[in-house]
Amino acid sequence: xxxxxxxxxxxxxxxxxxxxxxxxxxxxxxxxxxxxxxxxxxxxxxxxxxxxxxxxxxxxxxxxxxxxxxxxxxxxxxxxxxxxxxxxxxxxxxxxxxxxxxxxxxxxxxxxxxxxxxxxxxxxxxxxxxxxxxxxxxxxxxxxxxxxxxxxxxxxxxxxxxxxxxxxxxxxxxxxxxxxxxxxxxxxxxxxxxxxxxxxxxxxxxxx
Numbered sequence: 743x744x745x746x747x748x749x750x751x752x753x754x755x756x757x758x759x760x761x762x763x764x765x766x767x768x769x770x771x772x773x774x775x776x777x778x779x780x781x782x783x784x785x786x787x788x789x790x791x792x793x794x795x796x797x798x799x800x801x802x803x804x805x806x807x808x809x810x811x812x813x814x815x816x817x818x819x820x821x822x823x824x825x826x827x828x829x830x831x832x833x834x835x836x837x838x839x840x841x842x843x844x845x846x847x848x849x850x851x852x853x854x855x856x857x858x859x860x861x862x863x864x865x866x867x868x869x870x871x872x873x874x875x876x877x878x879x880x881x882x883x884x885x886x887x888x889x890x891x892x893x894x895x896x897x898x899x900x901x902x903x904x905x906x907x908x909x910x911x912x913x914x915x916x917x918x919x920x921x922x923x924x925x926x927x928x929x930x931x932x933x934x935x936x937x938x939x940x941x942x943x944x945x946x947x948x949x950x
Contacts, residue, residue, distance in 0.1 A: 743798060746761075748792040752788060753786045753788055754766050754770045755785075755786065757769070758819075766785070769797075774797060781897075787893065787896075789894045821862070821863055821864070822860065823861050823863050824859065827853055834856055834857030836853055836855050836856065837854075837855065838874060838875060840853060841873040842873075849861050868889070870887075871886070898918075902928065906924070906928055906931055909934075911927045911930050914927070928940055931943055931947070
């Protein structure tokens, strides 16, 4: 068995792909990774320094004739990119043209009736550009750079800080120090959601 130490931005699907494991769920549920599974219930959200045990691979065997030409197709894993788009007033941007760009690839479409973009992308994409046309005439385009997999799990201080910042409330530097600024920002977010307990807000932002 091999030991893989997780780096920032890595998830179980990407790690499995690195080691030639097509079924990432079998890796996550492997008995050697029970400790990881206990602390990281979301396999797509790991923290730097986490340890993933890589078992020995069982080679896949397939019998083919030697006197013919064959084409073997490998299905690469994909991730679901899902994002709700809102304007500065918090209003959802429904039925708006968008384009996702990464490396040499691009996907185009329109946001749905809830302002949501939902597209499958390759599992090895760690950042992409989002181009959005928010106005009816489609003349003005707004561009965003989106980093994928950079949030730590919500049960880490850095995971809370990153999510609160992403909600548009200044939480300060993501530094694992939950001080006055971070606590004040979380209180503001609690008020924003109309909750009376921080734990209820943490449950909501854990899905971000």
